[in-house]
Amino acid sequence: MALDRKTPNDLNAFWMPFTANRQFKKAPRMFVGAKDMHYTTADGRQVLDGTAGLWCCNAGHCRPKISEAIAKQAAELDYAPAFQMGHPAAFELANRIIDIAPKGMEHVFYTNSGSESVETALKLAIAYHRARGEGARTRLIGRERGYHGVNFGGISVGGIVTNRKMFGSLLTGVDHMPHTHLPALNAFSKGQPEHGANLADELERIVTLHGAETIAAVIVEPMAGSTGVLLPPKGYLQKLREITKKHGILLIFDEVITGFGRLGSAFAVQHYDVLPDMMTTAKGLTNGVIPMGAVLTTAAVHDAFMQGPEHMIELFHGYTYSGNPIAAAAGIATLETYKEEGLFERCAELAPYWQEALHSLRGTRHVIDIRNEGLIGAVELEPIAGEPTKRAFTAFLKAYEKGILIRTTGDIIAMSPPLIISKAQIDELIGTLKSVLETLD
Numbered sequence: 001m002a003l004d005r006k007t008p009n010d011l012n013a014f015w016m017p018f019t020a021n022r023q024f025k026k027a028p029r030m031f032v033g034a035k036d037m038h039y040t041t042a043d044g045r046q047v048l049d050g051t052a053g054l055w056c057c058n059a060g061h062c063r064p065k066i067s068e069a070i071a072k073q074a075a076e077l078d079y080a081p082a083f084q085m086g087h088p089a090a091f092e093l094a095n096r097i098i099d100i101a102p103k104g105m106e107h108v109f110y111t112n113s114g115s116e117s118v119e120t121a122l123k124l125a126i127a128y129h130r131a132r133g134e135g136a137r138t139r140l141i142g143r144e145r146g147y148h149g150v151n152f153g154g155i156s157v158g159g160i161v162t163n164r165k166m167f168g169s170l171l172t173g174v175d176h177m178p179h180t181h182l183p184a185l186n187a188f189s190k191g192q193p194e195h196g197a198n199l200a201d202e203l204e205r206i207v208t209l210h211g212a213e214t215i216a217a218v219i220v221e222p223m224a225g226s227t228g229v230l231l232p233p234k235g236y237l238q239k240l241r242e243i244t245k246k247h248g249i250l251l252i253f254d255e256v257i258t259g260f261g262r263l264g265s266a267f268a269v270q271h272y273d274v275l276p277d278m279m280t281t282a283k284g285l286t287n288g289v290i291p292m293g294a295v296l297t298t299a300a301v302h303d304a305f306m307q308g309p310e311h312m313i314e315l316f317h318g319y320t321y322s323g324n325p326i327a328a329a330a331g332i333a334t335l336e337t338y339k340e341e342g343l344f345e346r347c348a349e350l351a352p353y354w355q356e357a358l359h360s361l362r363g364t365r366h367v368i369d370i371r372n373e374g375l376i377g378a379v380e381l382e383p384i385a386g387e388p389t390k391r392a393f394t395a396f397l398k399a400y401e402k403g404i405l406i407r408t409t410g411d412i413i414a415m416s417p418p419l420i421i422s423k424a425q426i427d428e429l430i431g432t433l434k435s436v437l438e439t440l441d
């Protein structure tokens, strides 16, 4: 669809998220179409999608099976309330999610985004302890450089300063563990880095400070995506699991990026073989096509409510669009696509090729670190003194001109292509990025 108004002011009404609006509107970059691995720009160019949209279109773009399922559901049952009422697609999708989830995850609570999944999991954690008679457990623990969406709970436990500082004092009773990014020890690691598991011991310090009986949950991304693909050091997640278990603290893995195949298994939980108490998901659940998220919980979390006090049997939480029929239909068609095309396995098979391609950029101008796992990777650039973010953002603009879509955060370039990418397209992505980096000041 084209924008049918022609004056510059026509770009004013839409207040764009996470965008320097004034700059964007001077030189807008518009996509008008997409198919499989490519976007089509308003001026008719093809751009290779190196990011799966925003880490979400894992099966590539405009997949007929998903579009057709949406159209069919929209014609059959467009909307049904989720409160005290149900419809088959939401139950069907929940079962299918549990079928591919790690053993031990048994229940699904629907949301409409990653941010809502995070808020839901944090609220569930606090209510879980209350249902079990431990109402003093209200403290939440996140991590520096964690990203958990943009709602108040998420930015409170999240550890990105720019994401927090416009918005006041946020939730009280929140602590942050240190992040696990240790460039001096781990630069250019392939896959999980060797050093840093002991950073999980910081959790013991926080527990000692406040007392375990005040702490509800710890939330981390098993692999931090939005702050630049920060991988868990070997043994780190296992240690977090041991410490949380010992103290009766719930462990939440935020799998909004890592869920649905990105690391070569359905979830990071299976890839790293550590089972948390809850998982937050969104994005790849519907291939990014329709907003939908889901929180997965163990039986123990769910059953605390089922067996808890009478007034807590009904969980007082939910959204108008929880389990929306059209979103659920999109989710079912998406999970079928992943399965029929073996995309999680394909990701695992391509991962070594991706790793070598990415690491071939070592030695290219400005590159000070490279990180990878599954079909995700980051190339960190030396920042220009006094102008952090400028070099990577310039790379993003030049890359777009040369026909590839990458993402930047600070001076880190992140890539997470759809899992349907071919080896030739990996070469094109990395080769184009190399040529861009070589022209940067």
Ligand code: PMP
Pocket: 112, 113, 114, 115, 116, 118, 147, 148, 149, 150, 221, 225, 226, 254, 255, 256, 257, 282, 283
């Ligand atoms: N958690 C994580 C780990 C994420 O990466 C994101 C989005 N990038 C979110 C939560 C928030 O998701 P949404 O933008 O759908 O609210």
